[in-house]
Structures are given as structure tokens and as C-alpha cells.
Amino acid sequence: xxxxxxxxxxxxxxxxxxxxEAYAKLFAKEGAAVVVNDLGGARDGSGSGTSAAAExxxxxxxxxxxxxxxxxxxxxxxxxxxxxxxxxxxxxGKVDVxxxxxxxxxxxxxxxxxxxxxxKVIKVHLKGTYCCALPxxxxxxxxxxxxxxxxxxxxxxxxNFGQTNYGAAKAGIYGMVRVMSIEGRKxxxxxxxxxxxxxxxxxxxxxxxxxxxxxxLSLPENVAPGVLFMVSDLAAEHSGKILGVSSRGVRxxxxxxxxxxxxxxxxxxxxxxxxxxxxxxxxxxxxxxLKAPAAA
Numbered sequence: 001x002x003x004x005x006x007x008x009x010x011x012x013x014x015x016x017x018x019x020x021e022a023y024a025k026l027f028a029k030e031g032a033a034v035v036v037n038d039l040g041g042a043r044d045g046s047g048s049g050t051s052a053a054a055e056x057x058x059x060x061x062x063x064x065x066x067x068x069x070x071x072x073x074x075x076x077x078x079x080x081x082x083x084x085x086x087x088x089x090x091x092x093g094k095v096d097v098x099x100x101x102x103x104x105x106x107x108x109x110x111x112x113x114x115x116x117x118x119x120k121v122i123k124v125h126l127k128g129t130y131c132c133a134l135p136x137x138x139x140x141x142x143x144x145x146x147x148x149x150x151x152x153x154x155x156x157x158x159x160n161f162g163q164t165n166y167g168a169a170k171a172g173i174y175g176m177v178r179v180m181s182i183e184g185r186k187x188x189x190x191x192x193x194x195x196x197x198x199x200x201x202x203x204x205x206x207x208x209x210x211x212x213x214x215x216x217l218s219l220p221e222n223v224a225p226g227v228l229f230m231v232s233d234l235a236a237e238h239s240g241k242i243l244g245v246s247s248r249g250v251r252x253x254x255x256x257x258x259x260x261x262x263x264x265x266x267x268x269x270x271x272x273x274x275x276x277x278x279x280x281x282x283x284x285x286x287x288x289x290l291k292a293p294a295a296a
Contacts, residue, residue, distance in 0.1 A: 003031030004232040009092040011035040014102030016053025022220035028066030037071040081131035110164045125169035145188025181240030190239040197246025218247040
């Protein structure tokens with residue numbers, strides 16, 4: 001039976017374990033040749049790391065009859081992103097799919113976040129997505145298009161205690177998805193965002209999960225089919241959407257604009273204040289909180 005990714009080449013960053021490993025193995029099973037990127041190192045991004053984790057995943061894929069190659073470049077540099085693309089082109093001659101999945105955590109409350117914690121998380125997640133997507137985007141633009149999945153998070157879309165740096169990076173990735181999906185239309189490049197929920201090295205000791213056995217439904221293998229759908233031709237008509245994929249199922253996450261003034265005329269400061277009160281408080285007796293003071 002034909003696979004959903006037969007004949008395609010996929011790059012997956014941070015694929016030496018967890019979600020990325022699950023994506024890589026499923027994509028290979030569905031017929032894709034896979035570039036397994038992973039720098040190695042600790043969850044907080046410390047240590048030089050090696051490509052050993054990526055090489056193990058590649059060995060597993062090959063043992064199962066698939067095609068894969070390992071890459072140990074740093075996603076957070078342009079040179080690293082270019083080398084990841086070069087690995088795909090040298091090994092397989094093209095690239096059809098990019099999944100930006102690599103990430104680290106340095107969780108602290110905002111008051112306790114150091115500049116180093118902020119810079120490192122932003123660099124790996126937000127800049128890393130840029131550094132990997134840009135060279136692949138340029139190649140796809142000149143070679144008929146392709147599909148990208150950029151990993152956001154509910155931490156950036158809804159918020160989560162102790163993850164200001166991570167949430168800021170993931171919210172930025174949401175913005176990248178929205179803009180790149182618009183710009184990609186003329187080049188046949190689809191871009192979608194992913195907010196995954198799974199039990200991995202990244203999440204195993206977060207509040208509510210520490211010292212608990214993982215829920216079988218929250219394992220990475222149960223997120224991977226959603227990502228497979230996103231990059232396959234089954235989603236050929238979809239771009240610019242953010243999907244949440246977890247043990248709760250698959251759902252689209254949307255930004256909703258609350259109804260406000262109709263355009264047509266300038267509004268007074270008091271009218272704006274009263275409208276804001278209706279939008280944010282939605283309780284008539286609270287409108288006085290935002291009314292302009294009476295003239296002296």
C-alpha cells in the first residue's frame with residue numbers, strides 16, 4: 001500500500017528523541033526519506049552535544065527498511081540551517097517537508113529569569129525556526145513549493161506559569177506561521193503551526209506530571225499522526241492554521257477578535273472607554289471604572 005509521503009524528503013529538527021523521533025519514524029514508514037537533525041546536549045541547551053541521538057534514530061529507521069540520514073548542526077545559526085538543507089540535498093536531492101521541532105527549556109518565573117535564560121530560549125526556538133526555515137523556504141520557492149510545520153505551544157498561545165521566555169518564543173512562531181502562510185501562497189509553500197501536547201523529556205517534570213507514570217495516550221507516537229496529516233497531501237488545501245494535537249484530540253486554535261466599534265466616524269474618549277468596558281468587563285455597572293472624569 002502506498003504511503004502518504006512516498007517519494008518525499010523531510011527534514012525534522014530536534015528528532016533525536018521525543019516528538020521529533022516519533023515524527024521521523026512515522027514519516028519514514030509512510031515513504032519519506034528523512035533528515036534527522038539533533039544537536040544533542042541537555043534539555044536546557046547546555047553542553048556541546050553530539051549527533052549520537054540522531055544517528056540512533058537513523059539506525060532504527062534503516063533497520064525498519066526506511067531511508068534516513070543524521071545531521072548534528074545547530075539550528076540556531078544560519079550556517080546550521082544551511083548545512084541541514086545541504087544534508088538533505090546531498091543525500092536525497094531535494095526537500096519537500098520541513099518540521100521545526102528543536103527546542104529547550106529554561107523555566108523560571110519572570111522575576112527570576114536571567115538575560116542568559118531569555119536569550120538562549122529565544123535563540124533556539126524563535127531564531128532557530130527562522131534559521132532553519134529560511135534556506136529551505138528559498139529552495140522551495142525556486143523548486144515548486146512544499147510544506148512546513150513550525151512548532152508553537154499553548155504556553156505562547158494561552159500562557160503558562162514560569163514560561164515567559166518560552167511562551168514569548170512560541171508566540172513569535174505563531175506570528176511567523178501567519179505571515180509566512182500569506183507570503184507562501186504564490187510559491188505553493190504551505191505553512192502550518194503545531195501546538196503539541198505529549199509526555200517527553202521536555203515535559204516529564206512539569207507541574208502535574210512529575211513522579212507520575214505517563215498517560216499512554218499522551219505519548220509522542222499519538223501526536224505524530226496529526227503532524228503527518230499536516231505535511232501530507234491530505235492537507236493540501238490548508239495553510240496558516242494552528243492545530244493543537246494531544247491526547248485530547250486534534251483541534252484548531254484561532255485568534256478571535258471581539259466585536260467593537262463599527263467604522264465610519266471618529267469616537268470620543270468616553271465612547272472608547274465605555275466600549276472597552278463592555279468588551280473587557282461585559283458588565284454594565286463596571287463601565288464607570290473607565291469613564292473619563294467630569295470637566296472641572
